[in-house]
Amino acid sequence: METYTQLTEKLKINLISLDEFNALTKIEIKELSSVNLEFGIVFEINENNNPLIKILSLIRTKLDLTMCLKRLFKSRLHRVETIGVFPNVNNPIALYCVGTVAESYAHENILPTFPVGINGNIRKLVMRLVKFHPSIGGIVLIVRKD
Numbered sequence: 001m002e003t004y005t006q007l008t009e010k011l012k013i014n015l016i017s018l019d020e021f022n023a024l025t026k027i028e029i030k031e032l033s034s035v036n037l038e039f040g041i042v043f044e045i046n047e048n049n050n051p052l053i054k055i056l057s058l059i060r061t062k063l064d065l066t067m068c069l070k071r072l073f074k075s076r077l078h079r080v081e082t083i084g085v086f087p088n089v090n091n092p093i094a095l096y097c098v099g100t101v102a103e104s105y106a107h108e109n110i111l112p113t114f115p116v117g118i119n120g121n122i123r124k125l126v127m128r129l130v131k132f133h134p135s136i137g138g139i140v141l142i143v144r145k146d
């Protein structure tokens with residue numbers, strides 16, 4: 001079981017990785033949700049400096065997030081919040097709720113700005129596609145039993 005010590009301390013909930021969640025059966029998911037009223041699923045985004053690998057990692061994370069939400073719905077669990085983690089899940093400096101005013105604040109004051117030119121335009125396009133900033137190092141999906 002992967003531990004996210006600093007992230008767990010900051011969010012004050014139990015966390016599991018996406019791989020651990022995907023390995024659970026439907027019965028194990030129900031057991032997990034009965035033991036923990038709330039828990040988090042951590043989606044790590046590749047920190048590679050290669051822009052192509054980073055873009056593919058962001059797209060993969062968005063697809064994994066969509067599939068995970070469908071699986072949670074089938075298990076009668078629902079998403080309470082989606083948290084953006086910057087710069088990475090093992091050493092988080094900033095946490096913010098995705099899709100809220102906090103995300104706007106983080107974009108303007110915490111996260112790196114987009115460079116001018118084609119590189120910045122590509123990053124903006126990726127952000128519109130995946131719905132979160134390309135500089136983040138992970139997403140935490142906070143889940144609660146219905």
